[in-house]
Amino acid sequence: MTLHQMPGRLVTIADVAREAKVGESTVSRVLRGRGSYSKRAGERVLEAAARLGYVPNRLAGALAGNADSAGAQLVGVVIPSLANIVFPDLLRGLTGELDATGFQSVIGVSDYDPAREETLVAGLLSWRPAALVLTGLEHTDLTVTRLRAAGIRIVEMIDTDGPGLDIVVGFSNRAVGHASARHLIERGYRRIGYVGHDLSRDLRAAKRFAGFEAALSEAGLGLHDRELVADRSSAAAGRAGLEALMARAPDTDAVYFSNDDMALGGYFGCLGRGWAVPGRVALFGCHALDITAAMPQPLSTMRTPRLEIGRAAARSLTDGAPAGTIDLGFELCQGATA
Amino acid sequence: MTLHQMPGRLVTIADVAREAKVGESTVSRVLRGRGSYSKRAGERVLEAAARLGYVPNRLAGALAGNADSAGAQLVGVVIPSLANIVFPDLLRGLTGELDATGFQSVIGVSDYDPAREETLVAGLLSWRPAALVLTGLEHTDLTVTRLRAAGIRIVEMIDTDGPGLDIVVGFSNRAVGHASARHLIERGYRRIGYVGHDLSRDLRAAKRFAGFEAALSEAGLGLHDRELVADRSSAAAGRAGLEALMARAPDTDAVYFSNDDMALGGYFGCLGRGWAVPGRVALFGCHALDITAAMPQPLSTMRTPRLEIGRAAARSLTDGAPAGTIDLGFELCQGATA
DNA sequence: TCCATTTTTGGCAGCGCTGCCAAATTTGGT
DNA sequence: ACCAAATTTGGCAGCGCTGCCAAAAATGGA
Numbered sequence: 001m002t003l004h005q006m007p008g009r010l011v012t013i014a015d016v017a018r019e020a021k022v023g024e025s026t027v028s029r030v031l032r033g034r035g036s037y038s039k040r041a042g043e044r045v046l047e048a049a050a051r052l053g054y055v056p057n058r059l060a061g062a063l064a065g066n067a068d069s070a071g072a073q074l075v076g077v078v079i080p081s082l083a084n085i086v087f088p089d090l091l092r093g094l095t096g097e098l099d100a101t102g103f104q105s106v107i108g109v110s111d112y113d114p115a116r117e118e119t120l121v122a123g124l125l126s127w128r129p130a131a132l133v134l135t136g137l138e139h140t141d142l143t144v145t146r147l148r149a150a151g152i153r154i155v156e157m158i159d160t161d162g163p164g165l166d167i168v169v170g171f172s173n174r175a176v177g178h179a180s181a182r183h184l185i186e187r188g189y190r191r192i193g194y195v196g197h198d199l200s201r202d203l204r205a206a207k208r209f210a211g212f213e214a215a216l217s218e219a220g221l222g223l224h225d226r227e228l229v230a231d232r233s234s235a236a237a238g239r240a241g242l243e244a245l246m247a248r249a250p251d252t253d254a255v256y257f258s259n260d261d262m263a264l265g266g267y268f269g270c271l272g273r274g275w276a277v278p279g280r281v282a283l284f285g286c287h288a289l290d291i292t293a294a295m296p297q298p299l300s301t302m303r304t305p306r307l308e309i310g311r312a313a314a315r316s317l318t319d320g321a322p323a324g325t326i327d328l329g330f331e332l333c334q335g336a337t338a
Numbered sequence: 339m340t341l342h343q344m345p346g347r348l349v350t351i352a353d354v355a356r357e358a359k360v361g362e363s364t365v366s367r368v369l370r371g372r373g374s375y376s377k378r379a380g381e382r383v384l385e386a387a388a389r390l391g392y393v394p395n396r397l398a399g400a401l402a403g404n405a406d407s408a409g410a411q412l413v414g415v416v417i418p419s420l421a422n423i424v425f426p427d428l429l430r431g432l433t434g435e436l437d438a439t440g441f442q443s444v445i446g447v448s449d450y451d452p453a454r455e456e457t458l459v460a461g462l463l464s465w466r467p468a469a470l471v472l473t474g475l476e477h478t479d480l481t482v483t484r485l486r487a488a489g490i491r492i493v494e495m496i497d498t499d500g501p502g503l504d505i506v507v508g509f510s511n512r513a514v515g516h517a518s519a520r521h522l523i524e525r526g527y528r529r530i531g532y533v534g535h536d537l538s539r540d541l542r543a544a545k546r547f548a549g550f551e552a553a554l555s556e557a558g559l560g561l562h563d564r565e566l567v568a569d570r571s572s573a574a575a576g577r578a579g580l581e582a583l584m585a586r587a588p589d590t591d592a593v594y595f596s597n598d599d600m601a602l603g604g605y606f607g608c609l610g611r612g613w614a615v616p617g618r619v620a621l622f623g624c625h626a627l628d629i630t631a632a633m634p635q636p637l638s639t640m641r642t643p644r645l646e647i648g649r650a651a652a653r654s655l656t657d658g659a660p661a662g663t664i665d666l667g668f669e670l671c672q673g674a675t676a
Numbered sequence: 677t678c679c680a681t682t683t684t685t686g687g688c689a690g691c692g693c694t695g696c697c698a699a700a701t702t703t704g705g706t
Numbered sequence: 707a708c709c710a711a712a713t714t715t716g717g718c719a720g721c722g723c724t725g726c727c728a729a730a731a732a733t734g735g736a
Contacts (some may be wrong), residue, residue, distance in 0.1 A: 002532050010466075010488075010489075012691095012692055012693085013692065013693065013694095014692080015695095016535055017716095022715080022716085023696085023715060023716035023717070024692095024693080024694090024718095025694075025696095025715075025716060025717080025718095026714085026716075028693070028694060029694095029714095029715090032694090035695095035714090036713065036714060036715095037713095037714065037715080038702095038713085038714060038715090040716080053483070053484070055460065055464055055484070055487075055488070056464050056692090056693085057464060057466055057691090057692055057693070058399075058464040058465050058466075059397050059400050059465060059466055059690070059691090059692080059693090060692035060694090060721090061691040061692080061693055062693090062721095063397045063398050063691090063692080063693070063694095063720095063721050063723090064396050064496070064692075064694040064695080064720075065693075065694055065719050065721085066697085068708060074444070074465075077616075081428040082427070082430040083426070083427075083430060083431070084430055085423055085426070087426075088420040088423070088425075088426040089421075091420055091445075091686095092421060092447070093421040095420070095445070095446070095447050096447070098449075099446075102461075103442050104461060104465070105431070105444065105445060106412070106443065106444050106445075107429075107443060107444075107445055108433070108437075108442070109430070109433050109434070110385050110435075116390075123442060124395070125393050125394055125440070126395060126396040126477070127397060127412075127442070128348075128392050128396075128397055129400045132377070145391070146393070149391050149393075150348075151348075154424060158529050166711065178420070178443075179640050187734080189491075190718085201360070203692075214690095224678040232634075234628055234629075235628060235629040235631075235632035236628070236631060236632045237660070238632070255477045263630045264629065265629075268632045268663050269559070269632075269634075271592050271634040272634035290572055290573060290574070291572075291573040291599070291602065291603075291629075292605045293573075294572075294573035294574045294576070294577045294602070294603045295606050296607075296609040298608050318603050318674035321710075323551055332532070350721095350723085351720055351722065351724095352722080352723095355686095360685075360686085361685060361686035361687075362686075362687085362688095362722095362723080363685070363686060363688095363724080363725085363726095364684085364685060364686075366723070366724060366725095367684095367685090367724095370724090373684090373725095374683065374684060374685095375683095375685080376684060376685090376732095377682065378684080380682080394722090394723085395722055395723070396723095397721090397722080397723090398691090398721070398723040398724085399711035399723055399724075400691095400722095400723090401690095401691050401692065401693090401720080401721090401722080401723070402690075402691050402722075402723040402724040402725080403723075403724055403725085405690085489733095526709090584683085608732065666689080
């Protein structure tokens with residue numbers, strides 16, 4: 001736990017003040033460009049700071065400054081996973097936009113575990129972040145209590161199916177599932193199966209599935225069969241899941257996957273077995289990963305606005321928007337597999 | 339920039355002390371479990387803290403504590419991109435291991451731009467991180483100066499082809515390229531092409547390519563043809579690149595891609611045109627993305643230990659290891675496309 | 677019971693910075 | 707050249723916490 005540490009102390013604002021022969025407050029003003037100071041003072045401070053290699057200590061700055069006036073802050077971010085490109089995409093949108101405003105993000109990975117999220121939130125809050133960005137709407141009671149008590153902006157990303165704590169940015173996973181089923185039904189498929197990963201952990205996938213099933217029953221159809229792999233979402237799991245499902249219910253004419261990863265795996269499975277897609281079985285995914293557009297037959301899937309969600313989340317932190325839900329929707333990618 | 343702020347002040351250690359009727363130092367000791375205190379004091383403090391919903395302020399803690407004794411710290415991380423799953427994988431290994439030790443990571447995305455990295459490093463250093471984890475060995479002079487002056491542990495991930503500042507964890511990209519070429523040569527391919535993305539930005543890919551070319555010339559072969567797409571690495575770019583290359587040099591018998599993304603795109607291109615792989619053209623990628631294992635013909639590629647690199651980087655932060663290079667190597671995935 | 681140890685406790689300086697305020701300096705109108 | 711107003715400046719308290727130290731309380735041996 002002990003880290004290597006240089007002997008010499010780091011340069012402080014007092015050192016710069018001494019070097020530039022001005023007061024500490026002048027240095028502070030010049031370096032942040034706020035308040036007024038003479039041209040001469042400005043030059044001397046800048047030069048002294050450069051000569052000494054001064055690096056401001058934001059820890060001290062944030063502690064001293066009264067939160068809402070300090071320019072630079074931390075934003076805490078909790079995502080469930082880094083293994084699924086969906087979440088890095090969110091981060092990408094978020095950090096891209098945040099960078100421009102001088103915020104820095106501290107990230108935590110909850111591994112889809114609410115208890116882990118609870119711990120992460122507690123840890124993140126202790127850095128007195130300017131805001132916290134979470135994934136999904138479901139949190140432990142203690143997490144919610146702490147979030148409320150923190151009195152900062154809270155953004156919940158991705159899922160709009162339910163009430164949020166403050167700002168919610170995303171799309172309706174239920175509606176995605178529903179629309180996916182509608183698409184399959186309209187294309188004439190009737191014996192529709194589902195291949196998914198662990199739904200008890202991935203609540204968004206569970207909501208999509210719920211919406212999907214609802215659309216089927218509205219159309220007077222039931223789910224033809226389903227295969228849930230115990231594992232995380234992955235191409236290998238999707239392939240195995242599809243093969244298991246088709247072995248059990250060979251007359252299935254379309255399969256909805258919890259995820260494009262899974263769907264891509266299913267597609268590979270079909271290629272391997274020589275099954276025509278969608279002749280033998282139609283495939284439908286979710287998220288529209290970039291890669292699916294390069295497939296010989298583009299995957300039929302639903303584009304979800306991940307980058308935009310990250311960006312909107314970042315923007316909502318700074319624009320003083322009222323609490324509420326920002327629904328960014330989703331879009332059918334017709335593709336050629338369903 | 340102004341963030342929504344609750345009226346009431348947050349609970350401080352002084353509030354807890356008052357509530358528990360003990361001194362501030364006792365609260366501090368109990369909450370961190372260091373120093374000695376009576377059972378009775380411990381109970382009262384814990385109870386008071388819980389009742390008040392106390393959240394420690396690590397900003398103050400880190401500022402006051404003398405760095406190497408404070409338990410919890412920040413670690414700054416700079417990666418070039420989040421769009422390529424390789425980097426989230428690094429982060430995954432890193433944060434997974436870091437979590438256990440109470441470190442929190444602040445991340446920055448440089449977008450493959452050394453100038454952006456320079457800015458990020460400066461920003462990160464101002465949080466007085468316990469350590470900084472960067473990607474690659476190439477940095478601007480100013481970045482290096484700042485890094486040296488910071489007097490903290492610096493870890494450079496992924497690339498071991500050159501001298502590092504402190505600790506280097508990764509593999510030799512040059513050797514990966516070299517071994518990839520050797521494999522193709524040994525399998526009998528002679529008219530070998532290359533399809534890559536923007537090498538001026540992705541220096542690791544450039545090193546792989548250099549190693550690849552070196553192996554070809556050692557074998558008395560030249561690069562048969564190459565196609566560099568201006569874009570970032572992606573499946574679509576790989577597909578377009580392969581198609582352009584094959585149009586220009588139709589007798590090419592094997593293609594090395596800068597990346598599995600690109601190779602997967604190339605594979606899709608072959609499927610689309612009905613080209614037998616490896617009959618018409620063999621394909622070889624890099625990184626062994628999970629997805630490639632689910633392909634009907636697993637991709638021939640090189641497994642790079644991304645998770646392990648992240649983990650080793652995290653471990654090297656805390657184990658007081660001497661400066662030096664940790665080479666985690668790589669492994670051939672034979673696959674069926676080359 | 678008393679005194680020497682040991683354990684527990686609270687006070688307070690200080691980490692580096694910013695906001696506030698009063699003092700010093702500059703400006704500009706006459 | 708003089709004075710009022712505007713601008714620039716430096717000192718210092720304090721953000722919340724921790725380390726240090728001396729004081730207080732508990733312990734134990736004779």
